[in-house]
Amino acid sequence: MDVIVGGGVVGLSVAWRLAREGRPVTVVDPAPASGASHAAAGMLAPVSEVTYTEAPLLRLGVAALRRWPAFASALAEDAALPPAGPEEVGGLDLRAEGTLDVAFGADDMAALDELAAFMEKLDLPVERLTGRECRRLEPMLAPSVRGGLLAPGDAWVNPRRVTAALLAALERRGVNVVRARVSELVRTDGAVTGVRLAEPPAVPDEGRGSAPLAATGGRAGGEVLAAGRVVLAAGAWSGELAEVPVRPVKGQIMRLRSPQPLLTRCVRGTVHGSPVYLVPRGDGELVVGATQEELGYDTRVTAGGLYELLRDARELVPGVTELEVADVVAGLRPGTPDNLPVIGPGRTPGLTYATGHHRGGVLMAPLTAAILMGEESELAALCSPGRFQEIS
């Protein structure tokens, strides 16, 4: 039996893949799909996401994006989602109209030029646009936009629909999702052999942020689940269970409601030195993200975070001021020292990592599952836990 610790998009994707191969698997999470996956915008944007110093991340991202269409189709079928239009694979709102990265000042323009040159060297399709061309593609863009870079292959998806579909598919396959918190990994003779479930907390569990109170789903606290293998997919909380250099990177994100779509593709830009992006959903929602804050396990929505998002979104697309605010949440990304995820077995027998995805958890969830199935040995080397001395 494999036990997956963490029911976010990564843990659920790994569990689903294992279940499809007929492998016995259990997921443990006090509140599945409520952490970083719930806050994520769902950009599948390897090309526009990287800076030109991050070639390994770009390679991973491009490979990860390639897996998404088949992953989404199979998931929609397995979750028995109602069929949707060609632009929205199986109700997951998977769309691939590309990302438009825009520039306002001379510095931004120079950065886009450098990025374009880097992409072209790697044979990645990008298109350098003038301000006028940008506004022809996206008429709601601010008049002050001077130029842009279009990554036509970039895509995006609705992460809340993805995790809901994964949970539905797991249920249809009879996979047990234990709604409990793991208090520790159980070790026998130096090997991990299971997980111990936490006693139900007497007071609210501050550390879990927006997650509801841990519930043990009828199981007694302290109970041990035996496992042939434990897969640690606990995102920003992974470091609490094993020695892995993952830290929480807080992101605040806002959902606006638009009667007519303001944009047809993802738009991003750097405003007042901070990056902002706008992601349009099929249902008229417009996601504005995201702050990046290093504040430990803090998931409060703050006046300052909201202010930055609103200020920068207005600068990019002034028309957002008229939109209704539907939702504001904060989540914690699992950051690593080199911005690459940690995937695969470490030095401890019985323990496998699937964490540290930082801003790329949604994008890389299908690839992560594939790496754990042994399908991508070359990419697996980039994510190997062994690159960190401290890993157990």
Place this chain on the structure above:
Amino acid sequence: MDVIVGGGVVGLSVAWRLAREGRPVTVVDPAPASGASHAAAGMLAPVSEVTYTEAPLLRLGVAALRRWPAFASALAEDAALPPAGPEEVGGLDLRAEGTLDVAFGADDMAALDELAAFMEKLDLPVERLTGRECRRLEPMLAPSVRGGLLAPGDAWVNPRRVTAALLAALERRGVNVVRARVSELVRTDGAVTGVRLAEPPAVPDEGRGSAPLAATGGRAGGEVLAAGRVVLAAGAWSGELAEVPVRPVKGQIMRLRSPQPLLTRCVRGTVHGSPVYLVPRGDGELVVGATQEELGYDTRVTAGGLYELLRDARELVPGVTELEVADVVAGLRPGTPDNLPVIGPGRTPGLTYATGHHRGGVLMAPLTAAILMGEESELAALCSPGRFQEIS
């Protein structure tokens, strides 16, 4: 039997006053205490609220504020609220540390000078302060504050606690609060003789904004409640039931949560040409208000509204950026052509008005009840419905 149409702070205060006099009374509202009273900040600030062109409004406000301490004490007792400290009368969070109106630029400073001169002519206690003196009173104020005007007698209260206490007091006195919408006033021989309750709507009632779906509380739609007198206290919706020149003035307001109080008194100022105020509550909440928008019956919280509040609050008190956002709502104030409320009987027998309080509903609720009891004939003349030709 008096029937009060509208269960906001004004309608509930009138009903409570009538009930205390032993008069039979019924309140009708689909969702009591959920409209403008729910969104209000609760400033009882007649001095800092007016401009020097509004002497009648100032007279009303000063008289209204004078009634608050006795009103709050009686209400706390009648609602059987637990006793509270001297600064918080009976759990209503009534406080009287004054309002500090601050200025940034030369224009603001000149406006404060004019206001101070006007107040002194009326023998109202105000104090002109330098920027340094302002920051001595409120150390969290922005360094760019150049001066201020302290209205030491101004007070504030928590309106949500006031309406909750009024509902509790009415229940203790056995007053019937019918949770239904009034579809029309029933007229017999030119006189109003009752109200007709609306059929439960088949679809959400867009016009009522944040109010829940109208529910008839077990009564059949279309039923008529006979009334010796109907008191129209339906706020921004009053014009839908009778000819009274009341229009909705939208306000968006935000509640922040502060571990330590940032301010000890109400602070207001004009930032980028729009007025903003900060109201500290006893429980650490800090209310930031409020937009003023003329958009009809629109109660959406918008990106632009939130942006303005956050931008202006930061300008006044930079430390707000660190605070958690607890709540954002929008309400509709009942505005009138001369900014004065409409209180008393009109030309139609059986119909009395208690509406049009615009930004002053909480402040003037006790005074409004007193005027309807015939206690303030001089002030009643200022609010007379007869001043409007169109009133029915």
